[in-house]
Amino acid sequence: MQTVNRERRVFLNRLGLTAFVAGLDYVLPGAALARADAAPEALGVDSAAVRVFLDAVAASTYEVHSLIVARQGRIAARGWWAPYRAEAPQLLYSLSKSFTSTAVGFAVAAGKLKLSDKAVDFFPGQAPKPIGEHLGALRVEHLLTMSVGQANDATPAVTREQDWVRSFLALPIEFQPGSVFLYNSAATYMLSAIVQKTIGEKLVDYLRPRFFDPLELPPMRWAECPRGINTGGWGLSATTETLSKFGQFYLQKGKWKGRQLLPAAWIEQATSFKIQQPPGSGQDLAQLKRDSDWHQGYGYQFWRCRHNAYRGDGAFGQYCIVLPELDAVIALTGRTLDMQGLLNLVWDHLLPGLHAGALRADAAAADKLGAQLSALSLKLPEGARTSPRQMQRADYVVETNALGVERLGLAFDADSCRIEFGIGARTHVVTCGLGRWRDGETELPGTPPEFTELIGSYVSPKVPAKLAAAGAWKDADTLQMQWRYYETPHFDTVTLKFSGDKVEVAFLNSLTQMAAAVHPETRPVLKASPRT
Structure with missing residues (x-):
């Protein structure tokens, strides 16, 4: 898979003089609230512009x-679209990379790492023999700038193995490290592995006393490889408030x-700007630099943006955008395949509302x-709240199925509606509101939907998935x-179809709804008959 736009290209096939005052303290309250810290206008934020952005969304x-x-270290506007909520951490996908870069920065500042250190020197027992010229030249800075020199993103191949480090080092490096940008999540994983090998702690533990605790950030989860190394390039979950503080x-x-x-100096x-993203076949770089936020240059796991901004971002619309000239931060989470389009709404509507x-x-x-x-909400399923089919209680036997x-x-x-799925001795229960x-x-198998196209067959061990469920009768x-x-960012559409005394249950995950060709629904339709 040749790509400079990582997850989004897999899915999209297209289908993303400072006002800073030194020492300014961030004053987010300890508990996330549905109000601002100050009137937006007092912070140089036009309330009408934020409303126009919300309307455009x-x-x-x-x-x-x-x-x-946020402006001047204070919150001008904040909101969550129900059932999303302030205290819930969000799966960040590739925005995780910017946190990995931060961990590398702490290790460099502590004298534990140097940007010039060779990758193979950290893993002598896992490096191939002989070590090729390009692999021998691969340094920490090349991993940070996505300039490994591999012709393809290594992530799908690496994550199909048990030893990701050995797999990464064994892959060919066709170009001189440092010469060509290629988005490569496995390169970020290697940074995580290097920090853990050097420090003796996982990233999430290393950052806790040095970074997370001083910023008063809540506990965070970070997915791990089969050998217990944080995945680095993806898999971190954090609240929107954490992104704003970051x-x-x-x-x-x-x-x-x-x-x-x-x-x-590290910041x-x-x-x-460290390296230029190359244009795709038939694309004009000059035009891309005018229109695309994926061709403004790349730093150490941060994207340069138009408007002299920079950002961390993750698949489906997870953003932490920093605008130094306006002393502003915009944190945004969502679900879209058109990440450039969502950024365009930010530039078109929010940016004009930020003032010095x-x-x-x-x-x-x-x-x-x-x-x-305060009234933001995703649309509830449309339909009736009741049907003659509703019963006080019914139990069914399900035909043999892959689930x-x-x-x-x-x-x-x-x-x-309470729906129970019996698997062996265990019963998985979901209670769905009707009209709410x-x-x-x-922990029902197959939930929540996971974006596995990029990371091959490996899925990090799961924790129970929190959900909010709502339903409606489409017909009787x-x-x-x-x-x-x-x-x-994901959801399931679960459809119960009644016929006579039987019922079928069909699953459709939101990834399939967005891009069925690369992420088909694999769960079977459950066919059930009354228990006798």
């Missing part, structure tokens, strides 16, 4: 799950509450914005539910 095909706009930390050049946690290095100084107070505009942010479900139970009350969201969690015989896994 509502009128678009883009699904946004959360938004925080961006503010970089905006403040590594300083937090008067302490220089990471040298300002400058990590976020500055305070604006004239407009309490009415701020109140309207606050009300709009292993043997029993099915259904129970309704005035505003919810109902929270729960599940068809109940359609949406299971929103609100710690990820």
Whole structure:
């Protein structure tokens, strides 16, 4: 897979003078609230512009799950689209890379690593023999800048093995390291492996006392390879507030509450232009540099943006955007394949609303914005709340199927449906609201949907998936539910079709809905008959 745009290209096939004051402290409150820290206009943010952005999102095909706009270290606007919520960590996909870069920065600052260190020197027992010229020249800085020299993204091949380090080092390196940009998530994994080999701790543990605790960040999960190394290039989950603080930390050049946690020189290095992304076949680089935020240059696991900004980002619309000239940070999570299109909405509507100084107070505009942010919600499934098919309780036997479900139970009350999936001695239960969201969690096989196209066959060990479920009757015989896994960008559509005394249960994950050709639904339709 040859790509400079990583996950999005797999799915899309297309289908992403400073106002900074040194030492400024970030003042996000300990608990995330649905209000701003100050009136937007007092922070130089136009409430009307934020409202226009929200309206543009509502009128678009883009699904946004959360938004925080900060200026001068304070929150001007924040909101979550229900059933997403402030306290829930989000799966960041490749935005994880920018946190890996931060860990490397701490290790370099502590004298544990050098950018010039050779990758093979950390793993003498896993390197091939003989070591080729290009592999021998591969250094930490090449991994940071995605300039390994491999002709293809190594990630799918590497993650099919048990020893990812050995697999990565065994792959051919066709070009001189440092000469060509190629987006390569396995390169970021190698940075994670190097930090762990050098420090003796996983990234998530290494960052806790040095970075996470000083910023008062909550506990975070980070997926691991089969050998217990954080995946580095993906797999970190963090709240939107964490992303906002992360961006503010970089905006403040590594300083937090008067302490220089990471040298300002490293922040400058990590976020500055290091290498140019090449154009695709038939594309004009000059035009791309005018229109594309994926051709503005790359730093140390950070993307340069138009408008002299930089960002970390992850598949499906996870963003931490830093705008140094405007002393602003925009944190955004969502679900879209058109990541450039979502960024365009930010530039077209939010950016014009950010100003260097305070604006004239407009309490009415701020109140309207606050009300709009508090009322944000994803659409509930459309249809009737009741049907003659609703029963107090029904139990079914399920035909043999690849999911292993043997029993099915259904129970309704005035505003919810309880569905039970029996597998062996275990029963997996989801309660779905009718006309409203109902929270729960599940470990039913196949949930939540996972983006495995990039990372081959390996899936990190799961924890119970938190979800909010809502449903409606599409007709008298068809109940359609949406299971929103609100710690990820993804959801399942689960459809119950009744015929006589039988019922069928069909699953359709949101990844398949977006790109069936590369991520088909593999779960079978469950066919159930009444238990006698």
